[in-house]
Amino acid sequence: MQEIKKLSRREREKCRQRREMLTAAVQLFSEKGYHNASMQEIAAKAEFAVGTLYKFFKNKEDLYKALITEQADRFHEALTAALGEETDEIAQLRNYVQVKGRVFMDNVAFIRLYFAETRGAGFSIKAGLDSELRERHCQLLHVLAAVFAKGMSRGRFQRIAEPQHLAVALDSLCNAFLSNWLEGRDAYPESPDIILNIFFHGLLEPSFPLHCESERL
Amino acid sequence: MQEIKKLSRREREKCRQRREMLTAAVQLFSEKGYHNASMQEIAAKAEFAVGTLYKFFKNKEDLYKALITEQADRFHEALTAALGEETDEIAQLRNYVQVKGRVFMDNVAFIRLYFAETRGAGFSIKAGLDSELRERHCQLLHVLAAVFAKGMSRGRFQRIAEPQHLAVALDSLCNAFLSNWLEGRDAYPESPDIILNIFFHGLLEPSFPLHCESERL
């Protein structure tokens, strides 16, 4: 944290350069894919010489990995935090959906890469990345599953499916809506309940009148 | 159909060769990705010379496109058929989930490619493919949405979300479970209801009506 103060001018400068390289790289990778973005291009876009890139990253793969893992870490943290903030399960879920949306919206270029890497077999890059990301994602789903489990044991949620399955379901649902938004089809819902209602209310069970929705369809 | 009889021996032979090439290609592409599978390798695996590959496909991209679109067509047909067979909406949904599972299980190598291409930004290959697949997928979702809409207008389904959204949701849910299965985490559910119950039953207690904004502990 306050370690930042300890960095010398030179070190701060190096940090900035590194960031600029990564920024240029994200843009190019997400536009053209890993294999079609050349180191030359990345260097040019970042306004450095190719050789300089290699002073910061062992090779192209290393650059790419750094890119993905560092950003993925930030996502993971933001989402874990979103789930931790509240004690009310419903609010936690709403928070999750909303934060996921916001975080993704603010990093479109990266999201393309992240989706390419985590969904669809990510053979773009050697083994390591793949399993590391999966591991992290799995942890997050675990935290999410715990929210469902807690809601169930407190009698607020029905046991309509295993918590772990519900976690997978909610996460993939968010991703589906986000994908739609990325492709410019639909907007990501303003209200998290557009997504969550699919979980909250049963498609069947016509005997119970619903209060707040059957809203504008 | 009986066109097959009309093919000369030579033509049948050509078909077989073409299939063998495509089979070798699917395997390599799905293992190593588009860019890391070389034409030399594909030729070797199919037991042909490189030049022969080029007698059948204009170039690498053409080979890849043929691969994806031909197989995707079969999927699309199988799934559309699955939705058409029944007149009872619930049975239609069950059928969809089940057929999707079966079809995918039987074509694992291809599925990896399909996921890589349709989810995650598919920049592997030039424009055409991308939008063509999306178009097809969109049509399918439309048919699926119609099932939800019909169920609603017949009073069997509650209007918990727009039909189109429900279609996206169910499809992405299936994909999520299939992904899990591909990664060897969980098995794809034997019964389609493991997935469908998330839609059919509400997570919230029916006696616990949720008012849109004013929810609290």
Added chain:
DNA sequence: ATAGAATATGAATAAGCATTCACAATCTGC
């Protein structure tokens, strides 16, 4: 201001791979 260290540069290197084509093998009808 200056030596010497640290850092940046980009032309040159080398490897990989898609694609071609001159030739070889095979098939076809006679």
Added chain:
DNA sequence: GCAGATTGTGAATGCTTATTCATATTCTAT
């Protein structure tokens, strides 16, 4: 069994691009 056509072959070509390294530039401390 043969000429001509069709089809299969894989070494050679040429281009792209990751990576290196000798040199130029900039910084630091005296």
